[in-house]
Amino acid sequence: MGKISLEVNGEDVELDVADNTLLIHALRDHLRLTGAHMGCDTSQCGACTVHIEGQAIKSCAMLAVQAEGRSVTTIEGLADDGEPLHPMQQAFHDNHGLQCGFCTPGMVMIGIDIARRHNVPDAATVRHELEGNLCRCTGYQNIVAAIVEGAAKMEAQP
Amino acid sequence: MYDFTYHRPASLDEAKVLIDENEDAQPLSGGQTLMPVLRARLAMPGALVDLTRIDALRGVNMEGGRIVIGGATTHAEVAQNEQVREHCPALAALAGEIGDPQVRHRGTIGGSVANNDPAACYPSACLALDAEVRTDRRTVPAADFFTAMFETALEPGEIVTAISFAACHDAHYEKFPNPASRFALIAVFAARLGGATRLAVTGGGTGVFRWQEGEQAVDRGEDLAAAPLDEGRFTGDLHASTEYRIHLTRVMAQRALARIG
Structure with a gap:
């Protein structure tokens, strides 16, 4: 396939990747966007979750070439350095929604996706929607609280 | 990841040419099963032909009272589609x-149906709702399509273009999900179609099937708990024993029927 064009965090990007390059590896190794993590290598843990056209997907279960012409958003694209955090990031900060932090980028990205689809979800809805994201510290209580609060903050934004 | 070539046709004709030209080509749809399979090297096709940007394979249409869903339509799109929700809410809920x-x-x-995982959700809806699987070559009734676990009537290189379902309001899908994978430990798609009961079971371990003795028992007004159920349809593994799966089948079927009323 050779060179592909796509949009990453609002910027047009040209990538020279082999056909068999996973999107997660293109993001981490080619673009040095190391926020999305490779957790399980079996497409179960969700630590690699990014958005394609605003929808949460697992970037380890997609080839980089499949993202050609699409808009990709990673955790780095949510807020510029020095600028206020995205409301969902801020809610994770305020609720201490992380322990070791490895799953956190995926949790924040699925949290935003949940908020977009459910507006103001309750805790039970959030737990149900977190089926594709694992926290091996088992810190779900605060993660759920963070997503509930982050979604409410997103809803309240103009 | 091992080496392969990736191709992204814009039309079905182009896809067919690419599959013909590449000896061990594998159609790629959403890749949610195929990508982990490739990474584990459980399969190593030399070429992937991506079907997901072929417009003719996407979306939902109503044709003569049947719901026709393009093969490259995602589960999220089916779940949210107004026509599916109106004409078969149970199918939207399953997706x-x-x-x-x-x-x-x-x-x-299309990917789910072509893969025919013995614990996948869609194949049960196909059997219960008289689905027809349309390919680039022919139309196959669901009853003839799912031949064995991970096996279908598809010939090499044949592409699933759409699946058509009978519209049905008296239907319910009751799933006991594996808590880790969300695949069905056992799930039953129950429907009343043309006055007759349908019970399609997935997750048993040997492939999706219709529990016809159960259907007949229900239609005769007999107790489903006593209806014969072929043990040969079930296997046990670390997630559930054979006996537990058989028990769950009866429970899921009764719950699904109770929801239809």
């Missing part, structure tokens, strides 16, 4: 509970 949100944003109905 909305496959895997997890990320999987539903990528995974497609």
